[in-house]
Amino acid sequence: MENLAAQLGPLNSTHAPGSTSRTGPTVAIIGGGWAGLSCAVECVRHGLRPTVFEAAAGVGGRARTVGLDGLRLDNGQHILIGAYDATLAMMRTVGADPDRLLLRQPLALTFADGFELRARSGSRLGLAMAFLGCRGLGWRDRVAALRLMRAIGRPSGKDETVAGLLARTAQTANNTRHLWAPLCIAALNTGIADASAHVFACVLRDSLMGARGASDLLLPGVDLGQLFPEPAAHWLAAHDCAVRTGVRVRAVREDARGFLLSDGTAEDVFDHVVFAASPHQVPALLGDLPRLSALAAQIGLLEYEPISTVYAAFDTSVRLPAAMTGFAEGEPHWLFDRGALGGPAGLTASIVSAATMPREQTEAAVLATLRAQHPDLPAPLWVRTITEKRATFRCTPARVAIEQPADARIALAGDYLLPDYPATLESAVRSGIAAARRISAPSP
Ligand SMILES: Cc1cc2nc3c(=O)[nH]c(=O)nc-3n(C[C@H](O)[C@H](O)[C@H](O)COP(=O)(O)OP(=O)(O)OC[C@H]3O[C@@H](n4cnc5c(N)ncnc54)[C@H](O)[C@@H]3O)c2cc1C
Numbered sequence: 278m279e280n281l282a283a284q285l286g287p288l289n290s291t292h293a294p295g296s297t298s299r300t301g302p303t304v305a306i307i308g309g310g311w312a313g314l315s316c317a318v319e320c321v322r323h324g325l326r327p328t329v330f331e332a333a334a335g336v337g338g339r340a341r342t343v344g345l346d347g348l349r350l351d352n353g354q355h356i357l358i359g360a361y362d363a364t365l366a367m368m369r370t371v372g373a374d375p376d377r378l379l380l381r382q383p384l385a386l387t388f389a390d391g392f393e394l395r396a397r398s399g400s401r402l403g404l405a406m407a408f409l410g411c412r413g414l415g416w417r418d419r420v421a422a423l424r425l426m427r428a429i430g431r432p433s434g435k436d437e438t439v440a441g442l443l444a445r446t447a448q449t450a451n452n453t454r455h456l457w458a459p460l461c462i463a464a465l466n467t468g469i470a471d472a473s474a475h476v477f478a479c480v481l482r483d484s485l486m487g488a489r490g491a492s493d494l495l496l497p498g499v500d501l502g503q504l505f506p507e508p509a510a511h512w513l514a515a516h517d518c519a520v521r522t523g524v525r526v527r528a529v530r531e532d533a534r535g536f537l538l539s540d541g542t543a544e545d546v547f548d549h550v551v552f553a554a555s556p557h558q559v560p561a562l563l564g565d566l567p568r569l570s571a572l573a574a575q576i577g578l579l580e581y582e583p584i585s586t587v588y589a590a591f592d593t594s595v596r597l598p599a600a601m602t603g604f605a606e607g608e609p610h611w612l613f614d615r616g617a618l619g620g621p622a623g624l625t626a627s628i629v630s631a632a633t634m635p636r637e638q639t640e641a642a643v644l645a646t647l648r649a650q651h652p653d654l655p656a657p658l659w660v661r662t663i664t665e666k667r668a669t670f671r672c673t674p675a676r677v678a679i680e681q682p683a684d685a686r687i688a689l690a691g692d693y694l695l696p697d698y699p700a701t702l703e704s705a706v707r708s709g710i711a712a713a714r715r716i717s718a719p720s721p
Contacts, residue, residue: 301324301325301326302325302326302548302549302716303325303326303327303328303535303546303547303548303549304317304320304325304326304327304328304547304548304549304550304551304713304716305327305328305330305526305529305536305538305545305547305549305550305551306320306327306328306329306330306550306551306553306690307330307526307529307538307550307551307552307553307554307562308329308330308331308338308552308553308554308555308558308690308691309329309330309331309333309336309337309338309506309510309520309522309553310336310337310338310339310340310341310506310553310555310691310705311337311338311340311364311505311506311692311702311705311706311709312338312553312690312691312692312705312706312708312709312712313329313331313338313551313553313690313709314329314336314505314506314509314510314513314520314709315363315367315509315690315705315706315709315710315713316551316553316688316690316708316709316710316712316713317329317509317513317518317520317709317713318367318370318371318509318512318513318709319709319710319712319713319714320713320716320717321513321516321518322713323713323714323717324717325549325713325716325717326517326518327513327518328518328519328520328521328545328547329510329513329518329519329520329521330521330524330525330526330538330540331520331521331522331523331524332523332524332525332526333522333523334522334523335502335506335522336502336506336507336509336510336520336522337352337501337502337506337507338506338555339352339353339555339665339668340352340353340355340501340504340505340506340702341501341502341506342500342501342502342503342506342507343663345588345661346659346661348621348624349500349502350500350588350620351497351500351501351586351626352501352586352663352665353584353586353628353663353665353668354586354611354613354626354628355497355501355702356463356494356495356496356601357379357494357495357496357497357702357703358384358484358491358492358493358494358495359381359484359487359490359491359492359493359494359495360483360484360487360488360491360492360703361495361701361702361703361706362703363703363706363707363710364505364702364703364706367505367509367706367710368504368505368508370512371505371508371509371511371512372508372511372512373503373504373505373508373509375495377498378497378498378499378503378504379495379496379497379498379504380495380496380497380498380600380618380619381490381493381494381495382493382494382496382600383395383492383493383494384484384485384492384493384494385494385601386455386456386459386460386603387599387601387602387603388413388455388459388602388603388604388605389602389603389604389605389646389650390413390605391412391413392411392412392413392414392455392605393411393412393413394411394412394413394414394455394456395411413451413455414451414452414455415449415451417449418449418451418452421446421447421448421449421452422448422452422456424446424447425442425443425446425448425452425457426481426485426486428442428445428446429442429477429478429481429482429486430482430486432475432478436473436474436475436674437474437475437674438469438470438471438472438473438474438673438674439457439461439465439469439470439472439473439474439477440469440470441474442474442477442478443457443469453469454605454606455605457469458605459603459605459610460477460481461477462610462630462631463610463611463630464477464480464699464701465477465480465669465672465699466582466584466630466631466668466669466672466699466700467582467631467669467671467672467673467699468631471671471673472672472673473672473673473674473676474674475674475697476672476697476698476699479697479698480698480699494601496600496601496613496618497618498618498619499619500620524540525540525541526538526539526540526562527539527540527541528564528565529550529562529563529565529566530565530566531565531566534546535547535548535549535686536548536549536550536686536687538550548686549686549687549688549716550686550687550688551687551688551689551690551712551713551716552687552688552689552690552691553689553690553691553709553712554691555667555691556576556579556670556691556693557579557581557667559573559576559689559691560573560574560576560577566687568684569682569687572679572680572682575677575679575680576679576693578677579670579671579676579677579693580670580671580673581666581667581668581669581670581671582630582631582667582668582669582670582671583631583632583633583664583665583666583667583668584628584629584630584631584632584664584665584668584669585628585629585632585636585639585662585663585664585665586626586627586628586629586662586663587609587626587627587629587639587640587643587660587661587662588615588624588625588626588660588661588662588663589624589625589627589643589644589647589657589659589660590621590623590624590625590657590658590659590660591623591624591625591654591655591657591658592623592655592658593616593621593622593623594622594623595616595622595623595625595654595655596614596616596617596622597612597614597617597625597651599614599617600613600614600617600618601613601614602650604646607642607646608627608629608632608634608639608642608643608646609627609628609629609643609646610628610629610630611627611628612625612626612627612628612646612647612650613625613626613627613628623658625647627643627646627647629643632664636662636664639662639664640660640662644657644660668700669692669699669700670692670693670699670700672699672700676696678696679693679694681694681715685715685716685718686716687716688711688712688713688715688716689708689712690705690708690709690711690712691705691708692704692705692708694708694711695707695708
């Protein structure tokens, strides 16, 4: 995500304690997900006084810790990559050391049918070498893969679907099945028939063709809460900023004093307001600010895709051959051995992207795949599925680009605001930083 890094300027990885302003402008941040928390941290660094309002009992939003049978698990298995510059810097700022909390491994796509791609480094050359040495690709496939990589290095300016891009660059069925379709659904959570080729190309450029290490997979070795949201909340508290969990903002009004936020019982006044709720929740929050009704309508046009994570607990002696395995067809798309990632031994997490089947059917399909792949696997001790119905926005060429409001005292933050990127932790963090910088900039 180099272009955006250049736009945002350097991110300091440390913050001098004690620099919180006690007199600076106040900022209400509605939403304690990764965007809202990053925004709050960045506000502090700019001498603003943020207060975070989070409706849920804990922080983290769509990337949070949940309690299941006494275990601390995630609402959904997440993967970060080496190109997540802003996220990694933000983690460092709040004292969450990414080198300790994330297991870094070179990009390795290991498929249940024997296909294997291993990138030795994130450089363009490393990727070319990976294609050349890929197990399961013939020469026609390799040449076609390099043709696509060359094509996305020269953006055409007009968006199309990923399927259109694959056809235009004459991709083989093998490449589509093992490379582009799984990478597209993993990165955009939208299938190739509908996904935006422009966004897909941006992701490939930043990761597979990016700087050394950009395509590395960073697999969380702790639950999502410990990765960033909880250290961020502690860091904010240590800087005299309130993180008010369990408080749902019901209305935002405006008068001569500033922005009035109400949770239905009390009202607080702030100089600035940042809307860092999920995009489907933002239009209602803008309801009492009639001059933002066109913006609310635009955000209301976004469509969404679900993701299901099926947790299955086996006997603690169960160990899968790889920490992460891909499946070219059917459910799940990815299987994780959480025991190999610092979690409870014997616990597996299966991801079904853009999931549309009912829960029982999803679980049955996932378990059938696991049994087919690992015939010695005993019956699971328990199975639990968490489905996030609006996990990400639907990343198609038709997605509307959302502009910030004209009034610089108001900002939006969230993973849906970067036109070149899909809904990711990195988009959320970058949008939060950008929102803080926007409202801290002196008025023209
Ligand atoms: C299952 C799943 C798997 C994913 N996998 C990956 C992955 O592997 N890699 C990756 O990079 N990304 C992944 N993502 C996407 C990533 O989690 C999101 O892009 C990111 O968490 C969005 O953060 P956000 O802060 O923009 O929004 P949110 O996390 O949605 O935060 C918004 C917050 O606002 C709060 N809120 C809303 N309304 C109010 C109100 N009125 N008052 C107070 N609070 C309010 C909500 O409770 C919520 O906590 C995944 C998402 C899901 C769901």
